[in-house]
Amino acid sequence: MNLLPTLSVIVSIALPTAALAQDHRGHNEGLQITISGGIVSAPSYxxxxxxxxxxxxxxxLSYGERLKASLRGIEYTAIIRDNWSAGGILAYDFGREEDPGKSDLTISGDASTDLIGLGDVDGTIEIGGFVEYGAGPIASRLELRQGVDGGHDGLHGEASVSYRGLFDVFAAPAFFSVGPKVTFADDAYNSAYFDVSETQSIASGISEYDAGGGINSYGLSASVMMPLSEHTSLVGFVDYDQLTGDVGDSSIVQERGSQDQVRTGIFINYTF
Structure with missing residues (x-):
């Protein structure tokens, strides 16, 4: 399973519900550490x-309103003005293995052998930034990341809008977030993951393909967060993407995969 898309989904879906829950409990100015464990179902690549x-x-972990860090990377909010915020990102793209071994953490499903012959896409250090705007129950975010060292040197990003709210479950508040999103990338990024050269075509049996930049996907994300105690919460999410443009038309997707991408998961978080 490719970790980066899954990590990105978990972070981007969970953040709106976590932010709404924080609004109701009051902001914490100190250090918070969250340990999570859960089960995720997602495409192998x-x-x-x-x-x-x-x-x-x-x-x-988070420190006040400005600093957040996870396995996905580090995010620092430099500007906070009324309903607007903006900041920088240092992230890591985990890349892709052509023949991944089965992880000890895998419960079901085999590691895909579809990409044997294409070679690995090495992990990449990325730098970027984000802008967020929130007004009442609406939260929007635009994020850009540029590869600077590793398997790709491209630019990619995501724009999303979510509606946040709450409802009662057994007389306790539960927080939800739902909304559309779109991802995009330039030629260099898409080429790293979706090009198939003549040599790769011979080795893999997948038709040659030259991917360009543009809109990569559009979709919908939804999550629910239910506090179980002062420190513990339960989070469930579902995420759907429809691959489109040059990515959706790639011979990798058309001959070995699907344009429909679904990720689901459930997590228990402990924050202290």
């Missing part, structure tokens, strides 16, 4: 039509 179910551990 972006574009695959086979799924793996995996036990997924994570740890994240």
């Amino acid at each position: 972006l574009g695959d039509d086979d799924y793996q179910t995996t036990v997924f551990p994570n740890i994240s």
Whole structure:
């Protein structure tokens, strides 16, 4: 399973509900550490039509409103003005293995062998930034990341809007977030993951393809967070992407995978 898309989904979906819960409990100005454990079902690689179910551990920390860090990377909010905020990102793209071994954390599903012959895409250090705007129950975010060292040197990003609210479960508040999103990337990023050269085509049996930049996917994300105690919460999410443009038309997707990508998961978080 490719970790980066899954980590990105978990962070981007969970953040709106976590932010809404924080609004109701009051802001914490000190250090908070969250240890998470859960089960995630996701495609083995972006574009695959086979799924793996995996036990997924994570740890994240935040310091006040400005600093957040997790396995996905580090995010610092430099500007906070009324309903606006903006900041920088230092992230890591975990890349893609052509023949991944089965992880000890995998519960079901086999590691995909679809990409043998394409070679690995090495992990990449990325730098970038984000802008967020929130007004009442609406939260929006634009994020950009540029590869600077590793398997790709491209630019990619995501724009999303979510509606946040709460409802009661057994007389206790539960927080939800739901909304659309779109991802995009330039030629360099898409080429690293979706090009198939003549040599790769011979080795893999996948038709040659030259991917360009543009809109990569559009979709919908939803999550629910239910506090179980002062320090513990339960989070469930579902995420759907429809691959489109040059990514959706890639021979990797058309011949070995699917344009429909679904990720689901449930997590228990402990924050202290």
